[in-house]
Amino acid sequence: xxxxxxxxxxxxxxxxxxxxxxxxxxxxxxxxxxxxxxxxxxxxxxxxxxxxxxxxxxxxxxxxxxxxxxxxxxxxxxxxxxxxxxxxxxxxxxxxxxxxxxxxxxxxxxxxxxxxxxxxxxxxxxxxxxxxxxxxxxxxxxxxxxxxxxxxxxxxxxxxxxxxxxxxxxxxxxxxxxxxxxxxxxxxxxxxxxxxxxxxxxxxxxxxxxxxxxxxxxxxxxxxxxxxxxxxxxxxxxxxxxxxxxxxxxxxxxxxxxxxxxxxxxxxxxxx
Amino acid sequence: xxxxxxxxxxxxxxxxxxxxxxxxxxxxxxxxxxxxxxxxxxxxxxxxxxxxxxxxxxxxxxxxxxxxxxxxxxxxxxxxxxxxxxxxxxxxxxxxxxxxxxxxxxxxxxxxxxxxxxxxxxxxxxxxxxxxxxxxxxxxxxxxxxxxxxxxxxxxxxxxxxxxxxxxxxxxxxxxxxxxxxxxxxxxxxxxxxxxxxxxxxxxxxxxxxxxxxxxxxxxxxxxxxxxxxxxxxxxxxxxxxxxxxxxxxxxxxxxxxxxxxxxxxxxxxxx
Numbered sequence: 001x002x003x004x005x006x007x008x009x010x011x012x013x014x015x016x017x018x019x020x021x022x023x024x025x026x027x028x029x030x031x032x033x034x035x036x037x038x039x040x041x042x043x044x045x046x047x048x049x050x051x052x053x054x055x056x057x058x059x060x061x062x063x064x065x066x067x068x069x070x071x072x073x074x075x076x077x078x079x080x081x082x083x084x085x086x087x088x089x090x091x092x093x094x095x096x097x098x099x100x101x102x103x104x105x106x107x108x109x110x111x112x113x114x115x116x117x118x119x120x121x122x123x124x125x126x127x128x129x130x131x132x133x134x135x136x137x138x139x140x141x142x143x144x145x146x147x148x149x150x151x152x153x154x155x156x157x158x159x160x161x162x163x164x165x166x167x168x169x170x171x172x173x174x175x176x177x178x179x180x181x182x183x184x185x186x187x188x189x190x191x192x193x194x195x196x197x198x199x200x201x202x203x204x205x206x207x208x209x210x211x212x213x214x215x216x217x218x219x220x221x222x223x224x225x226x227x228x229x230x231x232x233x234x235x236x237x238x239x240x241x242x243x244x245x246x247x248x249x250x251x252x253x254x255x256x257x258x259x260x261x262x263x264x265x266x267x268x269x270x271x272x
Numbered sequence: 273x274x275x276x277x278x279x280x281x282x283x284x285x286x287x288x289x290x291x292x293x294x295x296x297x298x299x300x301x302x303x304x305x306x307x308x309x310x311x312x313x314x315x316x317x318x319x320x321x322x323x324x325x326x327x328x329x330x331x332x333x334x335x336x337x338x339x340x341x342x343x344x345x346x347x348x349x350x351x352x353x354x355x356x357x358x359x360x361x362x363x364x365x366x367x368x369x370x371x372x373x374x375x376x377x378x379x380x381x382x383x384x385x386x387x388x389x390x391x392x393x394x395x396x397x398x399x400x401x402x403x404x405x406x407x408x409x410x411x412x413x414x415x416x417x418x419x420x421x422x423x424x425x426x427x428x429x430x431x432x433x434x435x436x437x438x439x440x441x442x443x444x445x446x447x448x449x450x451x452x453x454x455x456x457x458x459x460x461x462x463x464x465x466x467x468x469x470x471x472x473x474x475x476x477x478x479x480x481x482x483x484x485x486x487x488x489x490x491x492x493x494x495x496x497x498x499x500x501x502x503x504x505x506x507x508x509x510x511x512x513x514x515x516x517x518x519x520x521x522x523x524x525x526x527x528x529x530x531x532x533x534x535x536x537x538x539x540x541x542x543x544x
Contacts (some may be wrong), residue, residue, distance in 0.1 A: 044310075046513070148421075158439075160435045240318070241316070
């Protein structure tokens with residue numbers, strides 16, 4: 001019997017950091033990645049629209065017989081996860097819950113920082129997820145809008161990145177959080193710099209890593225893991241011209257991005 | 273008789289720098305601004321899609337009886353201007369031609385730099401417009417992807433903006449262009465910094481200013497100018513939630529942004 005793939009999607013290229021961690025944690029697994037490059041960004045769109053788009057992408061991946069779906073997008077994880085879980089008969093894993101759970105586990109003081117895009121921070125999705133797990137936690141948040149373009153530009157260890165990180169993180173540092181959640185799929189590329197600025201006594205929680213760990217745990221529990229001796233294949237689909245996607249994607253995956261196929265989604269699949 | 277308005281549109285908030293110059297040059301004129309915030313950015317979309325969106329917006333503004341249409345968006349100016357001009361019975365002014373014309377007029381050496389988004393630079397629209405006017409001109413281009421998020425964040429005169437400008441502009445400065453076209457509607461907010469970095473012997477061409485000058489010239493020629501004693505009214509329409517639009521828009525207009533109305537475009541109006 002053929003082993004089924006893990007499906008992963010994002011509004012664009014950011015989810016590739018989650019794919020990278022899945023490839024690292026489960027190198028034997030086949031993956032299908034979908035980036036909705038024609039309609040990125042999702043953060044400025046209404047919850048109804050985002051839910052419909054997520055439904056279309058889930059249908060596309062389900063037709064390719066995936067065994068688990070990773071929602072590698074903070075916006076979709078914040079607004080459309082319940083709808084996707086209701087509709088799909090396979091496990092669905094978002095990026096917010098794994099990051100929030102890890103933060104609550106590792107924080108000693110209960111003082112947790114969260115950084116993300118303006119949309120993610122405005123949604124309070126991480127704050128709610130953390131408070132559900134530990135109602136006494138104190139959550140401090142900060143939107144860092146320049147981190148995404150810095151990561152896409154490849155400016156992750158120069159003086160511009162350092163000054164930007166120092167400016168954004170100053171208040172979080174001064175308020176002495178002991179844990180900081182990287183609440184955006186682009187931020188793992190700036191992890192080194194963010195760690196330098198925050199100092200070695202602050203634990204960084206990488207949502208991408210935690211999500212990959214959750215995926216491994218669920219597949220293990222359901223006996224859906226492929227034998228570790230195998231080597232996974234990886235396919236990439238996008239909804240619009242992949243020029244920028246290939247350049248930035250190779251940066252995100254360390255040059256290991258394979259062929260990228262442009263596809264058209266069936267809009268009738270959007271009902272969830 | 274009621275005086276008709278000037279219609280101005282952009283994919284988002286950037287075109288407000290063009291509106292600002294129109295308000296400055298022609299304070300007596302009423303204006304209608306449309307920002308397609310639901311579908312921004314246009315730079316990653318196909319020419320067919322951008323042309324259809326531009327047609328929908330033009331129809332929306334034409335129903336409000338405008339006397340001239342300003343396409344305050346580099347992407348639309350690059351791909352959809354001929355289609356809009358064919359379809360509309362009023363003058364249509366883009367942002368590329370006025371900037372290119374001014375650059376050719378003021379450059380003594382014929383060595384002209386152009387900066388813009390990755391999409392604008394890739395389209396070569398400014399290079400072609402400049403070469404049409406002066407085939408001997410030498411045009412050097414540089415995409416500056418971080419300038420847009422810096423302008424939206426309001427980081428226009430801090431150390432991050434300075435270092436970013438120095439990095440992007442180094443080669444243009446070394447190759448001794450004597451004129452630099454700000455080929456993106458967001459860039460006028462960084463004009464001071466860009467001027468500091470390039471040095472006082474380089475002439476900056478602000479497409480927004482040149483576009484406003486062109487609008488004044490056309491309306492004067494066609495005897496459509498409102499008497500200078502009047503004071504113009506300004507209306508703002510967007511296609512999605514205007515939260516970020518209001519905050520960034522006030523930054524772009526110096527706090528003078530009025531009420532913003534969210535509207536739905538008629539997709540059947542997109543045929544041009």
